[in-house]
Amino acid sequence: MEAISFDIADLIDAVGGDYSRILLSGGGSRLAAWPQVLADVTGIPVTCFDAPDLSAVGAAVLAWRCLGADVVAAGDRVDVQPRAAAAPRWRERRAAYAATRAIAVEHYTSSPPPTDRKHHP
Numbered sequence: 001m002e003a004i005s006f007d008i009a010d011l012i013d014a015v016g017g018d019y020s021r022i023l024l025s026g027g028g029s030r031l032a033a034w035p036q037v038l039a040d041v042t043g044i045p046v047t048c049f050d051a052p053d054l055s056a057v058g059a060a061v062l063a064w065r066c067l068g069a070d071v072v073a074a075g076d077r078v079d080v081q082p083r084a085a086a087a088p089r090w091r092e093r094r095a096a097y098a099a100t101r102a103i104a105v106e107h108y109t110s111s112p113p114p115t116d117r118k119h120h121p
Helices: 002-015 033-042 054-066 084-110
Strands: 022-025 046-050 076-080
Touching (some): 002 033, 022 033, 022 054, 033 046, 033 076, 033 084
16 A cells, blocks of 8 residues: 555656545545555545446546546545644655665666576566
8 A cells, every 4th residue: 555655646746736636446445544545645635435337437527527527426435634744754654665666676677587487487
């Protein structure tokens, strides 16, 4: 959950813009910790939806938003607010993750590919 939240925060930073909320659905959104971690790491409120076929509904909502309509999918929802007190610790953990990720990326992009598949899965 943390790594995905950190990567989502990196993507939000890369794209830029103001985001009023993150919409979340599916298996992980049913865990109380996941939307809270995502809200805390990004500093953006998270709205969780519990509805069938939400991918199709989400695609329709995105299409309407591209046309300028401010629509939100209907259904049961839970709004999760970021906790300001948690922000400093999450910034530290995000920085540590970024450093570790950079080391891993460097290792895997600079290492030659294995030549003997019997010993390298």
